[in-house]
Amino acid sequence: MSERRVTGGATQRLLSRRDRLRAWARHHRQLFGSTLSALLRDWMGLMTTWLVIGIALSLPVLMLIGLRQIGETDHRQVIEPAISVYLSSPSGSAVTQGLISSLRQMPEIRQVTLISEAEALAEFSERSGFFDVLNAFSENPLPAVLEVRSVSTEGATIRLLTQKIGALEGIDSISFDAAWRQRLSSVLLIIERITLALGVLFLCGVVLIIGNTLRLTIENRRHEIEVIKLVGGTDAFVQRPFVYRGFWLGMGGGLMAWIMIQSSLIYLSVPVETLARSYRSDFALEALGFQESLVLLALGAGLGIVGSMVSVRRHLVKIQPN
């Protein structure tokens, strides 16, 4: 708190570093609340902006969640159908037992599961709804099946394995649709790329939405900015309120996105799980957890700050008092 005489009579108090730091913190504290209440004064406009940002954020995030869960789930069951080995002998027979043990010794094979005639019937009637038709048969027409899972996920390798298995005894027929598997994985790859490209586009969109919203605010407050610059306001001082506005716009948009994502996931979870069960998968759509929710909010807030910086840099520089 030193009082210094500046060349001549007038006294101008010079602020210590500590005073400046306190003032800086005070300005941040004050803006944190005041920018939000300023935004809330036009709550209709604010809601619209939040919704737009929310939609733009939730679409790519939803797609990413879908992709990630497909990746994390026991996706071999969904993406890599087992080689189905239809048996010519009943499941209890010695031929079948011999076949199972020789298959289990093959190093290329990861897993062999026996589905007996009765199990096949139960499953078929449960899933297909052809229960009545099957009842018309006096005995079970379905053969026992071995579900064989390969170690490799390569279509060509699996096809070779299929031929090898086909040479063994006790087998009626083998089915493995390699083309289907390959097609599905290329489709998934395309969806993944599309998701990433869309994600980048949507995130840029959020930055632009926030930047544009702030451009209008900056334009409306041109006079204030000029006056602040005239009485010695630094660029940082002038920018700060807009950065906080950007923060709130992004944060609120993130919250909207969170609500949209959680409700979409709940809405989608039942049909998705039904579909997954038909592939014998326990695949389930999970709602966003606590950490992921925080990440989403932080993403919104971060994009808000980036958007405001971009916009403020571009537009504030142009505003000079005259």
Next chain:
Amino acid sequence: MLTFDQVFKRYETGQEALAEVSFSLDPGEFVFLTGPSGAGKSTLMKLAIAMERSTRGQVLLDGQNLNQLPARKIPELRRKVGVVFQNHQLLFDRSVFDNVALPLEIAGHPPSEVKSRVRAALSKVGLSNKERDWPVTLSGGEQQRVGIARAVVHRPPLLLADEPTGNLDPELSREIMSLFQQFSQLGVTVMIATHDLDLVREIPAQRLHLQSGRMVQP
């Protein structure tokens, strides 16, 4: 305090605003800057607070050469200057108190100090009872005085006023001029641009006269 040395200013439009302007103001000095409209008074003021830069010649403020001043140093420089504008440049969405407090808040003074200084400045210009009012409810003279309070609240060593009595009646103009004289007596360097020659004649002070951008004898 403020020195112009052979200053020449040509705008990008090609218009020559100032030519070979030289003068120097000592601390605590009180001067009038006179001349007809378009003679370059406003340009001179703008050069003094780095709103414009000279095409040739040097402008020195408190020992700093404004031509060599990087943009990031401009805010600091402007905090040494109080400026009173003809059109007040008040912010109409803020109270009188908040308008006057602006330079102190920008500089980062603690709130208690802001409060006491703003009150002192408002009392100096006779508006103690108006601190909670909105500028729009004030008369032209009152608004001008709020502008003056804002210009002096951070006790700048240099006070520049561009036509501060432009829209005021003679009685109010005299009041405002006496305010400026008081600041000068406290050691503030004061420069007032005006074309109100009646007022200039009443006050014994040095006079700088501009004619078509050149400094001439009045």
